[in-house]
Amino acid sequence: MSEEEIKVLVAWPNGWRLFAVVSAVITTFMLLRLASADLSSPQDLSAMIQYSVRWAVPFIFLVIATSALVRLFPGRLTRWLLRNRRYIGLSFAVAMAWQGAFIFIVSFSHSAHYYGEIYLLRDELEGSSGYLFLAAMTATSFGVFRRHITTEQWRFLHLSGVIFLWAYPYSVYWWNVFYYQTQHWFDVLFYILGFTAFALRILAWGKDRVVVYEIGVRPLLGGVVVLCSLVLAGSGHLWQPALSSALLEPAWSAELELWLPFWPFEPFAPLLMMASGVWVATGNYSLNRRQYRAIA
Numbered sequence: 001m002s003e004e005e006i007k008v009l010v011a012w013p014n015g016w017r018l019f020a021v022v023s024a025v026i027t028t029f030m031l032l033r034l035a036s037a038d039l040s041s042p043q044d045l046s047a048m049i050q051y052s053v054r055w056a057v058p059f060i061f062l063v064i065a066t067s068a069l070v071r072l073f074p075g076r077l078t079r080w081l082l083r084n085r086r087y088i089g090l091s092f093a094v095a096m097a098w099q100g101a102f103i104f105i106v107s108f109s110h111s112a113h114y115y116g117e118i119y120l121l122r123d124e125l126e127g128s129s130g131y132l133f134l135a136a137m138t139a140t141s142f143g144v145f146r147r148h149i150t151t152e153q154w155r156f157l158h159l160s161g162v163i164f165l166w167a168y169p170y171s172v173y174w175w176n177v178f179y180y181q182t183q184h185w186f187d188v189l190f191y192i193l194g195f196t197a198f199a200l201r202i203l204a205w206g207k208d209r210v211v212v213y214e215i216g217v218r219p220l221l222g223g224v225v226v227l228c229s230l231v232l233a234g235s236g237h238l239w240q241p242a243l244s245s246a247l248l249e250p251a252w253s254a255e256l257e258l259w260l261p262f263w264p265f266e267p268f269a270p271l272l273m274m275a276s277g278v279w280v281a282t283g284n285y286s287l288n289r290r291q292y293r294a295i296a
Contacts (some may be wrong), residue, residue, distance in 0.1 A: 019087040023094045026055050030098050042110035048104045056095030057122055057169045057190050063089045064166045065197035076140035081249050092165075093138045100131065133161035158226040165236055167262060170194030174267035176235030195233055198271055206278035222281025229274035240266055 009130055013021050019223040033051055036042040061101045066085045069078045081088070107114040139145040146154060173191040232239065248254045256263045265272075 010163060014080075014084055015087055017083050019090050022059075022091040025097070026095050027090065029055065031122040038272045039105065039109075040104055042223060043113070045102055045110065049099055049106070052099040052102060053094055053169065054097065054186055054190070056092050057173075058193065059088050059092035059095065060165050060169065061163070061190075061193050061197040064162050064202050068200035068289075071204040072209060089162075090138065090141060090267065093134055096131070096134055103127075119175075123261055126168055130165055133157075133164050137161045167268070168196065170198070170266040171262055174236065178240055181237065195271070199274060202271065202278055205275075206282045208229075209278075209282040214243050218283050219281045222279070224296065225277030225280060226274050227277075229270045229277060232273060233270040236267075236270075243269065 012018075028054060030048075034048065039045065055291055062081070063085055066078070066081045070082050075199060122284075140149060140154055140157060148156070169190065173187050176184070176187040177191045243266055244264070247266070248257060253264060262268070
């Protein structure tokens, strides 16, 4: 890293200063919105839950995309993101803490409305699992807790947790866009951002698999599959009914839908196809870079 780049990174907010700035911004906007809300109204509390989520979602999408951005687009900005990924994740936790507070208030003070209009077992399982991941990840972001687990356990917890916490809002916005067709701009925006965040990870994985770029049948075929995945990503309203019907036709699958998070994974079909296309395109290049240098 050049001296100029170091100066830029130092000039930008970093570490706990960045966390303090972002947390202050989130809290300020939450308080401003709260000032116009009626806490005696379950509808207003539900709106606050949704509002807090819209503040949280960009941070988890950024966290899951950061490592891929560094590999695909190395530069000052991406290195700054990687350096501060921990604090971006903690900013996500702040916004989710606001959501958790509003969920507690509406479930405690307006239990009839919560269990009659909001509560669904599947959603509760997904949300509760997400909060468990978030609590564990937040705790192990600090040395006093992290020292009690191994490096491999820490990596497994944070990788699986980040993927789960990405999958929940991504799938919600996918359903809003293609099934409920809400037409809200933020539903479309967050769906696109969520898809892009994980697609970058897939492309970065493919880049790591390639040692020498060549033109051949497999790369071309893989490219076609990737293009088809992008078509699927923009046309979920056309294929979702048929896919859901086929996947849920077995009784055991219909039963799993009631309690297994995300089952049967319709929102993730385009990403799975993209991963398949990248795998096909890079299939001839299974050597990793270290192995390639060893034999070169």
